Amino acid sequence: MIRNRSIVTIDDVGDDDLNEIFAAAGEMDKLIKSGKKVSILESRVMCTLFYEPSTRTRLSFESAMHRLGGAVITMADVKTSSVSKGETLADTIRMADAYSDVIVIRHPLEGAARLASRFTSKPVINAGDGSGQHPTQTIMDLYTIRKELGKIRGLNVTLLGDLKYGRTVHSLILALSKYDAKIKLISPPSLRIPEYLLHRIGDSSSVEVLDTMEGNIADTDVLYVTRIQKERFTDPNEYQSLIGSYSVNNTVLESMKKNSIIMHPLPRVDEIAPEVDQDARAAYFRQAANGVPVRMAIISKVLGGI
Amino acid sequence: MSEEQTLKISKIKEGIVIDHIPAGKAIKVLSLLNVGEHSGHTVSLAMRVKSKKRGFKDVVKIENRNVAESELSIISLIAPEATVSYIENYNIKEKRMLNIPDQITGILKCPNQNCISNTKEPVQSSFRVLSREPLVARCEYCEREFRGNELLGKL
Numbered sequence: 001m002i003r004n005r006s007i008v009t010i011d012d013v014g015d016d017d018l019n020e021i022f023a024a025a026g027e028m029d030k031l032i033k034s035g036k037k038v039s040i041l042e043s044r045v046m047c048t049l050f051y052e053p054s055t056r057t058r059l060s061f062e063s064a065m066h067r068l069g070g071a072v073i074t075m076a077d078v079k080t081s082s083v084s085k086g087e088t089l090a091d092t093i094r095m096a097d098a099y100s101d102v103i104v105i106r107h108p109l110e111g112a113a114r115l116a117s118r119f120t121s122k123p124v125i126n127a128g129d130g131s132g133q134h135p136t137q138t139i140m141d142l143y144t145i146r147k148e149l150g151k152i153r154g155l156n157v158t159l160l161g162d163l164k165y166g167r168t169v170h171s172l173i174l175a176l177s178k179y180d181a182k183i184k185l186i187s188p189p190s191l192r193i194p195e196y197l198l199h200r201i202g203d204s205s206s207v208e209v210l211d212t213m214e215g216n217i218a219d220t221d222v223l224y225v226t227r228i229q230k231e232r233f234t235d236p237n238e239y240q241s242l243i244g245s246y247s248v249n250n251t252v253l254e255s256m257k258k259n260s261i262i263m264h265p266l267p268r269v270d271e272i273a274p275e276v277d278q279d280a281r282a283a284y285f286r287q288a289a290n291g292v293p294v295r296m297a298i299i300s301k302v303l304g305g306i
Numbered sequence: 307m308s309e310e311q312t313l314k315i316s317k318i319k320e321g322i323v324i325d326h327i328p329a330g331k332a333i334k335v336l337s338l339l340n341v342g343e344h345s346g347h348t349v350s351l352a353m354r355v356k357s358k359k360r361g362f363k364d365v366v367k368i369e370n371r372n373v374a375e376s377e378l379s380i381i382s383l384i385a386p387e388a389t390v391s392y393i394e395n396y397n398i399k400e401k402r403m404l405n406i407p408d409q410i411t412g413i414l415k416c417p418n419q420n421c422i423s424n425t426k427e428p429v430q431s432s433f434r435v436l437s438r439e440p441l442v443a444r445c446e447y448c449e450r451e452f453r454g455n456e457l458l459g460k461l
Contacts, residue, residue, distance in 0.1 A: 111422040111447025196451040
């Protein structure tokens with residue numbers, strides 16, 4: 001049960017919790033479409049602390065809380081807040097603890113959400129910590145796969161792109177390994193998955209580390225594409241040398257199964273050509289739309305609204 | 307220690323003897339215990355002494371010095387098979403085998419530069435030991451796993 005518990009990594013969400021969240025997200029989806037007024041979390045307050053830019057995650061969290069009838073308080077800008085005066089994250093969290101019922105945090109340093117959870121009795125939801133984890137994105141990704149293909153277990157999932165810095169794929173790989181997925185990891189050699197993650201997956205899933213899409217995606221059910229994480233590079237020349245090193249276009253689509261899907265956590269740069277958007281297999285905008293019902297389900301479960 | 311080896315280092319009246327240190331690591335052990343020219347202790351040190359178990363080992367004797375539990379954890383990280391004998395009036399009062407603890411707190415710095423535990427936040431570094439031989443531990447904050455050489459490089 002995730003009630004009153006923090007969600008820092010995907011390991012904090014058990015298999016039963018995931019199934020409950022998927023079911024609840026389906027209900028939330030219907031609620032949104034019905035246009036009915038919802039007051040599941042009336043008088044509850046969510047505090048969002050975003051120390052890094054975010055569009056989809058922040059908006060979908062805030063939209064989710066508003067749709068549940070709750071209120072949102074936020075730190076408008078790190079530059080104008082007490083953080084710029086040198087306040088520690090621990091102190092900011094103690095303050096947020098007093099003002100809210102649940103804290104959503106995104107931070108450039110890995111482990112920030114875990115640290116935050118140690119300075120509050122309120123549940124903390126990790127909305128991304130450096131190149132660490134992004135568990136609610138993973139839940140949303142799993143929900144999308146399930147909704148689009150009817151199951152997750154045993155699927156052939158190919159993750160393509162920046163597997164070194166892309167935090168969404170780090171959480172996703174750990175989660176997929178629990179579903180006996182057959183995972184292919186395709187990236188430029190310098191952006192391969194970190195060793196420690198491969199070690200964590202161990203022998204629980206079939207994992208192949210590859211350099212190219214060619215000849216490797218014909219059996220793929222889910223092609224999960226990620227952007228090169230420009231902001232994580234310390235050497236701009238290294239980033240420049242990798243731009244355009246992989247791209248999904250109509251030619252790539254031709255080599256894929258008819259009933260497969262293409263996902264992307266967005267924003268994209270040039271790793272998926274706009275021509276792909278027209279294809280029914282392009283699931284990334286549907287995936288982004290799932291952010292609100294899934295986060296409604298997560299917040300409700302954590303705050304005991306349902 | 308054999309008779310031949312005791313001749314190399316004389317017995318001490320009060321203090322501690324750390325035996326079975328991997329060869330070449332004795333100076334590191336002393337540095338971790340902050341025993342040096344300014345600490346005021348008399349130290350005897352033998353490096354590359356013949357050992358039945360490991361081929362060669364180091365031995366350290368520190369007079370009028372005790373070792374706290376937390377210091378035993380530190381020593382265990384670089385000398386996991388070491389023994390510590392507490393000496394009183396030339397006799398061994400107690401002999402301890404070292405063990406790498408399940409949790410290493412406040413001793414090691416997280417090798418991940420981007421980990422929040424390396425900032426001014428009011429927390430101590432903390433690692434869960436996943437394997438002792440070889441040493442592998444996971445940072446409780448950034449959740450990365452590190453091998454012994456990565457963790458101990460900054461000791």
